[in-house]
Amino acid sequence: MERRVLTLDEAALRRRTSIKWQLHDSDVLPLWVAEMDVAPAPAVVEEMARIAREGDFGYPVTGPYTEEVAALYDEWGAQVTPARARPVADVMAGVRAGLMAITGPDDPVYITVPVYPPFHAAVHEIGRRLVPVPLTSTGRLDPAALDAAFAEHGRGALLLANPHNPTGTVPTRGELSHVAVTAERHGVRIVSDEIHAPLVLPGAGFTPLLSLPEAQSGVTVFSAAKGWNLAGAKSGVIFGGSEASDAIRALPPGLEFSTSHLGVRLHTAALRGGRDWLADLVHDLDANRTLLAQLLTEHLPEIVWQPVEATYLAWLDCRRLELGSDPAVHFRDVARVALTPGPPFGAGGGFARLNFATSPALLTEAIERMARSIPARRE
Numbered sequence: 181m182e183r184r185v186l187t188l189d190e191a192a193l194r195r196r197t198s199i200k201w202q203l204h205d206s207d208v209l210p211l212w213v214a215e216m217d218v219a220p221a222p223a224v225v226e227e228m229a230r231i232a233r234e235g236d237f238g239y240p241v242t243g244p245y246t247e248e249v250a251a252l253y254d255e256w257g258a259q260v261t262p263a264r265a266r267p268v269a270d271v272m273a274g275v276r277a278g279l280m281a282i283t284g285p286d287d288p289v290y291i292t293v294p295v296y297p298p299f300h301a302a303v304h305e306i307g308r309r310l311v312p313v314p315l316t317s318t319g320r321l322d323p324a325a326l327d328a329a330f331a332e333h334g335r336g337a338l339l340l341a342n343p344h345n346p347t348g349t350v351p352t353r354g355e356l357s358h359v360a361v362t363a364e365r366h367g368v369r370i371v372s373d374e375i376h377a378p379l380v381l382p383g384a385g386f387t388p389l390l391s392l393p394e395a396q397s398g399v400t401v402f403s404a405a406k407g408w409n410l411a412g413a414k415s416g417v418i419f420g421g422s423e424a425s426d427a428i429r430a431l432p433p434g435l436e437f438s439t440s441h442l443g444v445r446l447h448t449a450a451l452r453g454g455r456d457w458l459a460d461l462v463h464d465l466d467a468n469r470t471l472l473a474q475l476l477t478e479h480l481p482e483i484v485w486q487p488v489e490a491t492y493l494a495w496l497d498c499r500r501l502e503l504g505s506d507p508a509v510h511f512r513d514v515a516r517v518a519l520t521p522g523p524p525f526g527a528g529g530g531f532a533r534l535n536f537a538t539s540p541a542l543l544t545e546a547i548e549r550m551a552r553s554i555p556a557r558r559e
């Protein structure tokens with residue numbers, strides 16, 4: 181199937197100066213950090229050119245960004261009222277601020293493992309107690325395990341990635357509601373990181389936490405950074421439910437001053453004029469999801485992978501290959517393919533995360549290299 185935006189070749193990508201293409205030697209194919217090998221959205225390119233041409237590099241006016249985020253959430257069925265929304269430097273700054281606002285020192289913060297490693301670090305950084313709770317074996321939220329953990333450790337906060345990184349699952353409305361009701365019963369409030377929400381692929385539907393009446397004590401953090409590949413132009417928005425005014429009031433007064441004008445402008449342009457581009461991207465990711473499943477079946481049948489419902493991140497169970505607790509080391513050193521190591525996600529021994537937001541040619545080359553690196557296949 182023809183790709184529309186995941187079309188860049190290796191020579192063009194190697195000219196990039198961001199970390200994905202710079203960290204490793206030039207013979208390594210980088211399928212690790214969550215940056216996409218995607219051609220940029222024309223609306224973003226035009227806004228960037230206008231900013232540079234006009235020397236528009238001052239301090240931000242953040243209202244238009246919040247309004248565009250509110251419009252998107254309105255389409256998704258959740259209300260973002262301006263009085264309950266605040267701009268933040270980036271999603272992780274919003275996550276830390278949200279957790280600090282709704283918990284006290286040493287309170288438990290529950291995370292559902294495996295999960296994005298900075299979630300673990302953020303909880304430690306703000307002086308809260310990390311309580312990892314496993315997802316189910318299919319990478320989904322486990323209400324029974326959460327109920328048991330809440331009962332044992334008590335009031336605090338539950339930090340969710342909705343959709344989930346690294347398993348690429350999207351909680352259904354029923355699952356999210358079940359978890360929200362359970363959390364509420366134990367005095368646990370939810371912080372929902374929804375940075376991957378624009379990347380829900382055909383077959384699944386996104387439920388914003390704050391579209392649930394039973395989750396209104398919760399807080400959401402959103403950014404256009406992942407959906408439109410704008411990690412280098414940082415910005416985000418934090419907003420609370422109708423029963424979270426206290427949390428929004430408790431945010432540090434200077435929070436919004438750390439957001440960047442460039443980030444705010446580019447994110448706003450993406451949300452306003454980048455919807456067709458996003459549809460093309462989702463089309464290409466859907467095609468790559470199918471391609472990856474085929475490539476694994478053909479070349480690396482020992483790897484177990486459940487095709488994702490969202491994101492471009494594949495959580496590969498490599499345990500049957502017996503490459504040790506961190507297979508990414510083998511694939512980097514022997515196959516010359518960089519994946520993200522599994523262990524820092526928690527419950528990730530024997531796993532590695534592969535980023536499939538690249539061209540079909542590079543994805544195919546990577547899987548073929550990985551297959552050739554397995555000793556039994558080399559002769």
Ligand SMILES: Cc1ncc(COP(=O)(O)O)c(C=O)c1O
Pocket residue numbers: 214270271272273296341345373375403405411414415416
């Ligand atoms: C779940 C999740 N949250 C947050 C981030 C980082 O967002 P930011 O750079 O805006 O802090 C990522 C990046 O991959 C992510 O996957």
